[in-house]
Amino acid sequence: MTIQEEIRKLKEDKQAVILAHYYVRPEVQEIADYIGDSFYLSKVAEKLENPVIVYCGVSFMGESGYLLCPDKKVLMPDMTADCPMAHMVLKEEVEAARKKFDDLAVVCYINSTAEIKSWCDVSVTSANAVKIVKNLPNKNILFVPDKNLGRYVAAQVPEKNVMLVKGYCPIHENVQAEEIKALKEAHPAAEILVHPECCEEVTGMADYLGSTSGIIDYATASEKTEFIIGTEIGVRYELEKRNPDKKFYFPATEPVCQDMKLITLEKVLHVLKNEENQAFVTGENAVAARKTLDRMLELAK
Numbered sequence: 001m002t003i004q005e006e007i008r009k010l011k012e013d014k015q016a017v018i019l020a021h022y023y024v025r026p027e028v029q030e031i032a033d034y035i036g037d038s039f040y041l042s043k044v045a046e047k048l049e050n051p052v053i054v055y056c057g058v059s060f061m062g063e064s065g066y067l068l069c070p071d072k073k074v075l076m077p078d079m080t081a082d083c084p085m086a087h088m089v090l091k092e093e094v095e096a097a098r099k100k101f102d103d104l105a106v107v108c109y110i111n112s113t114a115e116i117k118s119w120c121d122v123s124v125t126s127a128n129a130v131k132i133v134k135n136l137p138n139k140n141i142l143f144v145p146d147k148n149l150g151r152y153v154a155a156q157v158p159e160k161n162v163m164l165v166k167g168y169c170p171i172h173e174n175v176q177a178e179e180i181k182a183l184k185e186a187h188p189a190a191e192i193l194v195h196p197e198c199c200e201e202v203t204g205m206a207d208y209l210g211s212t213s214g215i216i217d218y219a220t221a222s223e224k225t226e227f228i229i230g231t232e233i234g235v236r237y238e239l240e241k242r243n244p245d246k247k248f249y250f251p252a253t254e255p256v257c258q259d260m261k262l263i264t265l266e267k268v269l270h271v272l273k274n275e276e277n278q279a280f281v282t283g284e285n286a287v288a289a290r291k292t293l294d295r296m297l298e299l300a301k
């Protein structure tokens with residue numbers, strides 16, 4: 001039996017389901033039942049009836065999966081796969097802002113630990129952040145931890161006072177404006193599609209700004225045939241699968257999230273077989289963090 005056949009058999013025997021983010025390796029995306037951006041995967045996880053979920057992504061995704069389905073076994077192929085940005089805000093920063101503004105809403109990007117979520121009022125993803133912030137009754141918003149996504153949201157919601165902290169995604173922050181410019185010079189007809197986690201100079205050059213799903217859907221619907229992509233290289237698999245006749249150019253310094261790449265077929269097979277690496281969030285944090293996800297799902301409707 002091939003490793004793929006073994007995984008499929010175990011999946012069937014255990015009524016398990018595999019969720020995968022677009023940044024994991026192509027062969028892992030290929031074996032998944034659901035592939036998507038963080039928002040899509042949260043919506044799917046909440047509705048699943050399978051007793052076992054293998055979550056191919058980084059630890060905040062597993063935690064969110066567990067919080068949304070605490071009665072299921074949420075298995076992480078690699079427990080060390082973590083998102084550095086998910087830790088980039090201090091409790092003191094949140095507390096100081098709460099002291100200063102009576103009507104403050106603390107909005108956390110879903111790329112945050114369950115502990116950070118527990119200090120906040122609502123979670124958002126890159127696909128729904130603008131809509132949710134716009135619809136909050138509060139004028140004063142503290143957006144954590146991603147300063148880049150926060151800056152993008154602030155620009156779309158000028159009627160609010162959106163405050164930022166200093167967190168960032170090292171992979172998107174490292175997308176170089178010079179490299180995007182060079183690609184545009186080489187391919188002048190190409191449209192530039194960028195994730196809002198990129199720095200201001202890069203987002204300023206974009207024809208379209210959006211989540212990984214947003215970028216894939218935009219390129220698929222567009223009549224253009226060439227695109228310069230400012231996000232992690234993993235999206236190439238779905239972009240090319242859906243658009244075999246279109247061309248996609250990535251920056252010369254390829255944006256690679258090493259944590260997402262830790263997820264391999266061997267590790268998927270191992271956790272399915274042994275039911276190891278269960279995601280857990282315990283204590284008061286779990287209740288408060290879950291509320292931020294429920295509020296997100298409610299406000300994003």
Ligand code: 13P
Binds near residue numbers: 022036037038169
């Ligand atoms: P989305 O897929 O929600 O756009 O998120 C990007 C990301 O960096 C996930 O870690």
Ligand code: SF4
Binds near residue numbers: 082086171260
């Ligand atoms: Fe975190 Fe960036 Fe990797 Fe996404 S791409 S998991 S934001 S480090």
